[in-house]
Amino acid sequence: MSRRPGGEGLRAVRHVLRVYPALLRVGFADMFAYRAEMVVWLLTMNMPLVMMALWTTVAATGPVGRFGQREFVAYYLGMLLVRIITGSWLVWELTMEIRHGTLASRLLRPIHPLWAHSAMQLAAVPLRALLVSPLVLVLYWVAGERLPLHEPARLAVAVAAIAGAWILLFLVMAIIGTLAAYVESALSIFDVWLGAQAVLSGFLVPLELLPPWVSQAARYLPFRYILGFPVETLIGLESTTSALHELGVQWLFIAGSLVATLALWRAALKRFAAFGG
Amino acid sequence: MRPLRHYARLLAVQMRTSLTLAVQYRFDFFLEGALALFWLAITLIPLLVVYSRRESVAGWSFPEALVVVGWFSVLKAVLDGGVTPSLNFVVEGVRKGTLDFILLKPADAQFLVSTARFEPWRILDFLGSIAVLAYAFHRLGRVPSVGDFMVGLALFGVALILLYSLWILVVSVSFRVVKVDNLSYLFISIFDAGRWPIDVFKGALRLIFTVVFPLALMTTYPAQALLGKLTSAHALLAGTGGLAFAAIARLVWKRALRAYTSASS
Numbered sequence: 001m002s003r004r005p006g007g008e009g010l011r012a013v014r015h016v017l018r019v020y021p022a023l024l025r026v027g028f029a030d031m032f033a034y035r036a037e038m039v040v041w042l043l044t045m046n047m048p049l050v051m052m053a054l055w056t057t058v059a060a061t062g063p064v065g066r067f068g069q070r071e072f073v074a075y076y077l078g079m080l081l082v083r084i085i086t087g088s089w090l091v092w093e094l095t096m097e098i099r100h101g102t103l104a105s106r107l108l109r110p111i112h113p114l115w116a117h118s119a120m121q122l123a124a125v126p127l128r129a130l131l132v133s134p135l136v137l138v139l140y141w142v143a144g145e146r147l148p149l150h151e152p153a154r155l156a157v158a159v160a161a162i163a164g165a166w167i168l169l170f171l172v173m174a175i176i177g178t179l180a181a182y183v184e185s186a187l188s189i190f191d192v193w194l195g196a197q198a199v200l201s202g203f204l205v206p207l208e209l210l211p212p213w214v215s216q217a218a219r220y221l222p223f224r225y226i227l228g229f230p231v232e233t234l235i236g237l238e239s240t241t242s243a244l245h246e247l248g249v250q251w252l253f254i255a256g257s258l259v260a261t262l263a264l265w266r267a268a269l270k271r272f273a274a275f276g277g
Numbered sequence: 278m279r280p281l282r283h284y285a286r287l288l289a290v291q292m293r294t295s296l297t298l299a300v301q302y303r304f305d306f307f308l309e310g311a312l313a314l315f316w317l318a319i320t321l322i323p324l325l326v327v328y329s330r331r332e333s334v335a336g337w338s339f340p341e342a343l344v345v346v347g348w349f350s351v352l353k354a355v356l357d358g359g360v361t362p363s364l365n366f367v368v369e370g371v372r373k374g375t376l377d378f379i380l381l382k383p384a385d386a387q388f389l390v391s392t393a394r395f396e397p398w399r400i401l402d403f404l405g406s407i408a409v410l411a412y413a414f415h416r417l418g419r420v421p422s423v424g425d426f427m428v429g430l431a432l433f434g435v436a437l438i439l440l441y442s443l444w445i446l447v448v449s450v451s452f453r454v455v456k457v458d459n460l461s462y463l464f465i466s467i468f469d470a471g472r473w474p475i476d477v478f479k480g481a482l483r484l485i486f487t488v489v490f491p492l493a494l495m496t497t498y499p500a501q502a503l504l505g506k507l508t509s510a511h512a513l514l515a516g517t518g519g520l521a522f523a524a525i526a527r528l529v530w531k532r533a534l535r536a537y538t539s540a541s542s
Contacts (some may be wrong), residue, residue: 029288040459050473050482051323057335057477064330188308195319204319205326 015117023116027123038124045084049107051204052076065209066237074143075206078136078231084132086166086226088121095186103272114174114265121170127257139235144238154240155231157247161230164250169226171257178261181268202228222226222257227252287384288392288523295395306398313402317350317409320472336478342474345500349472352408352436352495356468358399360444364461366393368451373516378532387530390448391441417504425505428512432499435519439495442519442526449526449533452499471496 031038055072058064067075094117095101106113139149148154176193180186198204200214201223207215218224229250233243294355299306324346328339337345347382368388370376403410421429447464467490474495478486486492496513501507 037459040463044459046466047469050470053479053482054323054327054473054477056333057479058327058331061331066478075294094317188312191312192315195315199322204323209326211329271357 005219016111019111020115020119023111023119024123027120028126030120031124031127038127038131042084042128045080045087047203048076048080048083050052070142071235071237074139074146074235075231075237077139078235079144079203079227081132081139082162082165082227082230082234084128085125085162086169086230087128088124088166088173090117090121090170091173091177091187091190093117094174095180098177098180098268098272099248107269110176114261117174118170118211125166136215143235147234148236149241152234154243157240157243158230158233161233161243161247161250163256164231164247165226168222168250168254168257169253170225171261174220175257175264178264178268181271197226200224201226202231219246219249222253225253284384284388285339287388290358291389291392292395296397298394299397309396309398310401313354313399314405317402317405320346320350321409334414335474337474337476340413340416341395341500341504343416344410344503345368345474345496347406347413347473348500348503350409351403351433352471353468354399354402354406355437356465357402358396358438358439361461361465362394362396363391364444364464366390367448369462371451373388382527386534388446389525391445421503422505425502428507429499430495432502432512432515435515436495436499436518438523442522443490445526445530449529452536456540468492474500491518491522 052073052075055064055067055076056069059067059069059072063071097106103113106116109116148158170195173190176186176190183189199210200207200218200221202218204243207218207224207228210218218228225246229238229243229246232238233246238246307328324342327334328342332338334342358392367376370379370390376390379393380386382389444464447460470486471492475483475486487494496509498511498515498539502512
């Protein structure tokens with residue numbers, strides 16, 4: 001269904017840029033229609049708070065590695081923040097559309113479905129940012145001096161890292177969601193991904209508190225670049241130089257996932273057309 | 278006694294339907310089984326990390342905390358196998374309007390929706406959790422006394438009642454706020470905190486997990502009972518708390534049902 005061969009790439013990009021604002025507006029309205037659901041979703045993000053409570057109790061008798069009570073609070077607040085801002089529902093939407101066949105109607109529209117999905121997910125970000133803004137204030141109160149507010153370079157890296165985390169997670173969800181065209185249990189695959197991510201991204205426990213071989217291995221896996229890396233950069237656990245280096249790794253993962261997403265999407269569409277009739 | 282026998286037969290029929298559904302997807306059985314063990318391992322990782330740094334946390338040694346985790350996983354297996362599937366069934370029924378078919382049937386509606394779906398393969402999670410409990414007591418080098426074991430068993434009953442009552446409350450909410458796919462996720466995500474002994478929480482969280490969403494009554498107290506550390510005052514509190522919750526849940530359910538107007542009206 002890809003009707004745009006490479007030569008028309010520039011025109012396609014211009015087309016996307018033209019319709020993207022409208023798509024964002026639709027997504028934004030949709031988000032407001034389901035406010036209650038958004039609040040319930042936010043409340044499901046309570047795990048970092050529980051882990052924060054646990055670790056501050058542990059750290060009451062003295063710091064754990066580099067982490068004292070304040071560091072733990074800052075870390076898990078940052079985790080909550082990044083998790084809420086970068087989270088998306090793409091994998092559930094995509095698997096449902098493929099299974100129910102409603103993807104067909106999306107394919108008729110003159111824009112790549114993944115572009116449309118990205119607009120829907122991106123439109124949720126402002127409202128989420130608004131809802132988590134009290135968290136930012138608490139974070140400032142707890143760890144103001146650690147935040148990169150007076151270091152433009154580190155601030156830029158942190159923002160780029162969070163944006164990169166959003167894109168990387170989106171692409172991973174696109175890949176796993178597209179697999180629904182091949183296997184019935186794409187959501188189970190995503191479950192396994194989530195399990196691995198909980199441990200290897202630093203979501204449950206800061207990576208540096210895991211055994212050294214695990215935290216070393218995590219540097220070569222994508223999970224860390226979705227959560228742990230942006231959080232560590234944000235709350236100043238990483239120097240600006242090493243953060244810049246890791247930003248490069250993150251964008252390498254993004255480039256790789258993008259290629260994989262497009263290739264898989266193309267192959268899956270042929271299959272989808274085949275069983276859609 | 279006739280209504281009781283009638284409901285026992287109804288339960289058997291509902292379970293048979295779930296079993297028939299489950300064996301249709303045999304591959305899922307193995308997949309879900311493997312996933313269950315995977316998640317059990319992930320549950321243990323934070324515990325292992327914490328206890329690699331400290332000998333004891335908030336007065337709990339590693340094997341003692343492991344008893345809480347084991348107990349938590351047992352309850353989670355029951356939740357995933359017997360409670361959540363029905364919860365999803367009802368939430369979907371409210372949205373599509375198919376709940377009406379159930380309300381029309383000549384039996385207690387609460388009973389029917391509570392037994393609508395089971396996932397038999399969760400028995401694997403259950404066995405895995407029992408293994409964790411067994412290992413914890415192996416590390417402690419002793420077994421619970423018969424008395425402690427009986428109290429633990431009684432509190433298991435209380436925990437089930439609590440779990441079920443909370444679930445009924447959630448379903449009652451779904452009558453009012455229809456578009457709530459995330460409701461069962463919320464329920465599970467809060468329940469997840471029950472893997473930690475209540476003593477690690479301070480202040481507001483502790484109050485919430487004891488009174489509002491009584492995780493302490495569900496996992497910490499039973500674990501303490503098995504360890505022989507539960508005072509009789511706490512045991513009594515857990516018992517009455519459980520019954521009070523059940524009564525409130527039944528009341529809220531009745532009221533919610535009266536307010537329920539199906540999706541089409």
